Each structure stands twice: as C-alpha cells, then as structure tokens.
Amino acid sequence: MILWYIKLMKTCGIVVEYNPFHNGHIHHISQTRQITHCDILIAVMSPNFVQRGEPAIIDKWHRTQNALEHGVDLVVELPFIFATQSAEPFAMGAMHLLNLMGCDAFCFGSESHDLQELIRLSQLEKMALDKKKAPVQSYEQMYGTLYANDILGINYLKYSKNMKPYCIKRTNHYFDEQLEENISSATSIRKAVQDQLDISKATPVKIENPVFLKDFYPMIQLLLFTLPKDSLKELFLMDEGIENLLIKNAQASSFEEFMNHSVSKKYTRSRIQRTCIHLLNQTTKKQVNELSLPNSVRILGANDKGRQYLRKSDFLYASKFNQIEEAYRQMEYKATCLYSLALPEHLREDFRKRELEAPIFL
Numbered sequence: 001m002i003l004w005y006i007k008l009m010k011t012c013g014i015v016v017e018y019n020p021f022h023n024g025h026i027h028h029i030s031q032t033r034q035i036t037h038c039d040i041l042i043a044v045m046s047p048n049f050v051q052r053g054e055p056a057i058i059d060k061w062h063r064t065q066n067a068l069e070h071g072v073d074l075v076v077e078l079p080f081i082f083a084t085q086s087a088e089p090f091a092m093g094a095m096h097l098l099n100l101m102g103c104d105a106f107c108f109g110s111e112s113h114d115l116q117e118l119i120r121l122s123q124l125e126k127m128a129l130d131k132k133k134a135p136v137q138s139y140e141q142m143y144g145t146l147y148a149n150d151i152l153g154i155n156y157l158k159y160s161k162n163m164k165p166y167c168i169k170r171t172n173h174y175f176d177e178q179l180e181e182n183i184s185s186a187t188s189i190r191k192a193v194q195d196q197l198d199i200s201k202a203t204p205v206k207i208e209n210p211v212f213l214k215d216f217y218p219m220i221q222l223l224l225f226t227l228p229k230d231s232l233k234e235l236f237l238m239d240e241g242i243e244n245l246l247i248k249n250a251q252a253s254s255f256e257e258f259m260n261h262s263v264s265k266k267y268t269r270s271r272i273q274r275t276c277i278h279l280l281n282q283t284t285k286k287q288v289n290e291l292s293l294p295n296s297v298r299i300l301g302a303n304d305k306g307r308q309y310l311r312k313s314d315f316l317y318a319s320k321f322n323q324i325e326e327a328y329r330q331m332e333y334k335a336t337c338l339y340s341l342a343l344p345e346h347l348r349e350d351f352r353k354r355e356l357e358a359p360i361f362l
C-alpha cells in the first residue's frame with residue numbers, strides 16, 4: 001500500500017542556492033509546479049557556502065524557511081564538497097541525491113530555453129565520458145557562448161538518469177548587477193545589500209547580518225602567510241602552483257585588490273574563490289579522493305506534505321545530524337564553524353548548535 005501510494009505521487013526536483021531567495025525563485029517554483037504537475041517539489045539546496053566560492057549571504061536555515069514558505073515541500077542539503085565545486089561536480093552531486101530519492105522529473109532555469117539543444121550537448125559529453133575522454137576544450141571552444149545556467153543544465157542532464165527534464169526561461173542573466181523593480185538577479189541583490197540599498201521590491205526576505213567572502217580575508221591572509229607551501233599543496237584545488245600566486249597577492253590590503261590581482265584568463269573569479277573556501281575549511285585532496293557518493297540525503301526542512309512523503313518513502317535520509325555519513329558530517333560541521341566566525345559574536349555559539357538540531361518542519 002505504501003509503495004503504491006508513493007508511485008501515485010509525482011515528484012520533481014530543483015537544484016537551488018537561494019543566495020538570497022528572491023522573486024525570481026518564486027517564479028521558478030510556480031512555473032515548475034505548473035509545467036510538471038508535480039505533487040511533491042523537492043529542492044536540493046547548497047549549504048552555507050555556494051558554487052561561486054562564497055559564503056551564502058544568509059545561512060541555510062533561513063533559506064530553507066524561505067523555500068518552505070513559498071511552495072517547496074522538502075529541502076535537502078547538497079553537501080559542502082559538491083556545493084563548492086565547478087559546474088560538473090556540483091550537478092553530479094545534486095542529481096545523485098535526486099536519483100537516490102527516485103524523483104520522476106527535474107526542472108532548471110535556462111538562458112537559451114532550448115531543451116533539445118541542451119540534451120544534444122549533454123549527450124555529446126556523455127559519449128566523451130563513456131570513452132573516458134574528458135573534454136580538453138572550454139564550453140566556448142566546443143559549443144560557442146553558453147551562459148551559466150545552460151552550462152549547469154547540460155551537466156544536470158548528463159547525470160539525470162531516468163528523470164524527465166524540464167526547463168524554464170530565465171528572466172535575467174546570472175551576473176546582472178542592476179537591481180530591477182520586480183525580478184532581479186541574486187548578484188544584483190547581494191550588491192545592493194553591500195551598497196545598503198532598498199531590496200524590498202526584489203525579494204520578500206529581510207537580510208540581517210549578511211555574510212560576504214571579504215569578511216574572511218584576514219583569515220585567508222593568515223593561512224597563506226603561515227602555512228608551509230607543502231601543506232598548501234595538499235589542500236583541495238591547490239593545483240598548478242596556484243598557491244604561489246595566492247601567497248604573492250595576499251599582500252594586497254583589501255580582498256577586492258587581492259581578487260583583481262589573482263583573476264586571469266587561466267583562473268576565473270569563481271575558481272579563485274572556491275580555492276579560498278577550501279583553504280579556509282582546510283579541505284585536503286586526500287579527504288576528497290577518499291569520499292564515495294553519499295548513500296543518504298540530509299533533510300533541512302519539510303512542510304506537512306513533505307513530511308508525509310518522507311514517512312512513506314523507502315530511501316535513506318538523515319533527519320538528525322549524527323545520522324549523516326561521517327566524512328560528510330565532519331566537513332559540514334567545519335564549514336558551519338567557519339561560517340559562524342563572520343556572524344556577530346553573540347550569535348556564533350547558537351549558530352553552531354543549530355547545526356546539530358532537527359530540521360525545520362512547517
């Protein structure tokens with residue numbers, strides 16, 4: 001009876017960061033429900049650090065609450081190590097979780113809104129993977145200009161297995177910095193928060209105690225100045241002698257100056273920032289190489305419908321912190337402790353304790 005009931009419920013997954021949650025995300029949720037006719041909407045969400053190599057402007061618990069209040073039924077956590085990598089491992093980790101949960105479909109935002117073309121490109125890459133030939137060219141060299149969400153979409157499709165894909169047209173570009181009246185990019189909202197502008201027309205969220213990567217710059221400098229080079233080389237993403245570039249540029253008096261000196265055609269801003277995140281979190285190559293894909297999903301929050309779905313599901317999930325697989329649990333707690341250091345002092349202890357508590361249930 002239980003399995004029969006689950007099969008009747010159509011599930012759709014979305015991969016999100018909500019950094020921060022805004023009106024465009026409300027549109028995405030609404031359109032996803034409309035075009036997929038799903039009964040259960042599941043969001044795989046980045047935790048306290050995100051794919052661009054930055055701390056989320058507000059923590060994962062507030063973002064989970066935002067998602068549940070605006071139409072998501074179940075929020076699960078994309079582990080730190082996937083959330084802080086480039087498009088392919090990010091997408092692979094997210095799709096792995098949706099496949100574990102047996103999702104019927106997934107839906108993503110796309111600049112081109114050309115699903116058939118994105119499927120074609122993903123199949124080309126899958127053929128290369130099957131032949132164990134990693135593409136040596138950039139996306140631009142292989143396919144022409146592709147925007148960020150189309151690149152993610154290709155990688156979602158590559159690892160989606162039997163899920164039915166859907167895409168919706170993005171109403172703005174990922175890196176747009178101009179704050180619009182109704183739907184603005186997360187980039188523009190973060191910039192507006194830094195500039196202390198009114199964001200109330202772009203998001204229903206009130207952002208208190210925002211966190212930015214520049215808040216961690218003194219720690220980045222300390223680690224680059226004091227850790228032996230041999231130790232730096234053991235850290236994840238410290239490849240091709242990049243540690244020498246970062247040590248040299250850490251003499252800069254501000255984080256923006258450090259980034260301006262470090263970014264080049266070889267190293268994008270996101271690549272530099274992700275390297276800094278793993279420097280701060282002391283993620284080693286050995287740790288990452290020894291990881292296997294998780295066998296369970298961590299629940300961050302659910303509404304009544306999401307809880308009902310969990311009770312009747314047969315996949316493994318962690319609703320308690322100590323149920324998370326140990327290697328992932330250790331990484332997540334270190335990331336939480338790191339993130340807490342950018343919060344006001346009186347909030348830090350409670351924030352670290354919150355990581356060990358139960359999910360949000362509405």
